[in-house]
Amino acid sequence: MMAIWLPRPDDPDGDDEPPDEPPWEQDPWESDPDPAVRPDSRENFTSDTTWSNYGELTRLRFGVASNTTFTIRESRLNIQLENLVLSEGPWFKIGPGGSMVIRNSTIEVKKRSELDTAVIIDHTQTRSQPASISRVVDLRDMDDPRLRLDLRWAQRGVSLVVAVQAEPGDELDIVDVLSGPAPVSWGDHTVKLDEYKGTTPRVVIFPNATGADWLMVANLHVYDGNWRAGDWDDLDTGHPAEDGWLCRGFVPFYESWIFGWDASALIEGEGDIIIVNSTIKAPSGLPRARPQSYTKVRGYDYEGSMNKWASSRGVHIKTWNGTVKVEMAQLDYVPLAADHSRVELNGSTFRGDADLVTLSKAEGSVVDCIFRTEDFEPGADPRDRTDKFQWGLSLENCISDDPFVIKECTFRGMELALDTSNCSVDVTGCIFQDIQHLAVWDHDGVGPMDWATLSAENDFSTLTEDLFLQSHSCIVDYEGEGKPNSTEEATGYGGGSSSFLGCDYRPIRGNCYNNAF
Structure with missing residues (x-):
């Protein structure tokens, strides 16, 4: 028989610290897991x-x-x-x-279905008590109560303890200890609760070692024999965090994933990436890290809010100081980004529900490519998408002896098709279809980027409004009432000479063109 720290009735959130002498036996909790080959080993x-x-x-x-x-x-x-x-x-x-x-x-x-209902130990948090999942379950009308759950381990020596607290204040009775080799794939486990039928006990699930990481629990259900207790209002999804289970130290899988996006690249590095006659794809509807806003006020050397920081990340491909060549290939739901690189995209398709291609300080060409944005699956993204449009192709600070060439491409379905900032770009023979908000946004462009040239050399015929926005930085002089009296007053929006849009009191001034003009 064991006990762990549980919240008191007068402390339902468990905010109070546990007692100085915890009521559990020390050895099982203090034992470290055996070493194992972790998923992060690298060849x-x-x-x-x-x-x-x-x-x-x-x-x-x-x-x-x-x-x-x-x-x-x-x-x-x-x-x-x-x-x-x-x-x-x-x-x-x-x-x-x-x-x-x-x-x-x-x-x-590939995404397994278990991830949709999975919680994972948040090993990044230092806790004064073991991670646990607990809740009171109603077994009064059951003849053969069982607990069923899917588990995935990533480390040997970590077992999952299933315990029951029969009455408030009682110590925990250990019902079962689930273990398995690691690393392993998902496995289904059943724990019989027949000793507690006819009661309303609390079920508590916890690992047998402190600091245990990468243990995932999914599809957590209560069954009566082979029948799931699906008529309960709050025990029908199988997701512990959504079905009323108190999760301490466990977080939903996708929330844990979001905060590590820069580390979740598919391919990344300082070199060349060449993809020819190939397909690279990821699941649709993945939540991805993205900012809630995207300002375009900066110069060539300003790194603070460039498109490469604003672009969607997660299961992405990214290189810098190299060459990216994608020829006769297809990238499905895999964002592509390149920084300080030579870029050659030819005869390829880029499809997804996030920012598709993001280029910064790049040179090269995009020829005969298709950019297609699909509708995002409702409810899949836990983050607000406020005022940043998702783009098909974004270029920033792409200035070289020759303009960056975008030729004979098709843009379809995205919020913002072509986004350029401080670039020299030659856009010809492109087709823009079903654009949700804006076809082309050119900010502080270098060279002949104007509506007359764009409309003559590209096809906007299926669009009726919000075709082209051309914007420039400008200086704002404060005069009269309300003028800042000191430098300190004028820098209230950030460091240096800041403004309400980012730097040097430079808001956006632009002209929007559509078929009515």
Whole structure:
């Protein structure tokens, strides 16, 4: 028999600290898990390597050393979403000067249904008590009460204890201890509660070691024999956080995922990424980190709020100081970003429900490509999307001897099709269809970006309004009443000479063009 710290009736939220001498036996709680191969172990390629006819990728991440080429050809690689997230880093990481080449292959990130109802131990939080999931359950009308749940471990030595508190104030009776090898895939577990039928006990689930990480619980239900107690108002989803279970130290899987987006890249690094005749895809409807606003007031050297920080992240591909070549390929729900890189996108399709392609300080061309944004699945994104439009293609600070070429592309379905800031861009032969808010937004453009040229050389025929916005930075002089009396008063919106839009009192001044003009 064991006991753990539970909230008192006068402290339902459990905010008070536990007693100095906790009422549980110390040894099981203080024991550390046995070492194991974690999903974040990495295999590094230090010489040129080629994979052919590869399949499932389970636990390892992969690194491409500097000045080394890693090639995938004629393969179909499957990566489980939770493995990518738990790896705490890019699945494929490219070192400076390295190259990753994907030819005639498919890479697919797959999402198991368990993740929709999963909670995961938040190992980043230091807690004064063990993580636990608990609630009172009604077993009064049941003949064969059972608890059923899906579990996924990622570390050996961590077991999940299922205990019952028969009456308030009683110690916990250990009913079962669930364990398994690790790392493992999901498994279904059943715990019989027949000793408590006819009562309303509290069920408490907790790991047998403090600091246990990456233990996931999903599809948590109470059954009477083989019949699920589905007529209860608050025990029907199987998601502990939504069905009234008190989760301490466990957080919904997608909430945990969101806060680690920069570490959840599919491919990332300082090198070359070449994708030819291949498909890379991820599930639709994934919640992704994104800002709630996107200001466009900055110069070439201003890094604070550039598009590369504002773009959608998670299961993405990103490179800097390298080359990105995507030819006759398809990226489904996999955002692409490049910084300080040479970019060549040819004859390819970029499809998704987030920002599709984001380029910063890049040069090159996008030719004969399709950018298509699909409707976001309702309820899949827990974050507000306030005033930042999702774009198909965004370019910022792309200035070189030759304009960045965007030619014979199709944009369809997104909120903002083409977003450019401080760029020299040549847009010809493109088609804009079913754009929700704005077809082209050019801010502080360098070169001949004007409505007369755009409308003559591109097809906006299916759109009726909000076709083109051209904006510029401007200086605001304060005169008369309300003028700041000091530098301190004038910098109330941030450091330096700040303004209500970001820097140097430079709000947006623009002209919006549509077919009515």
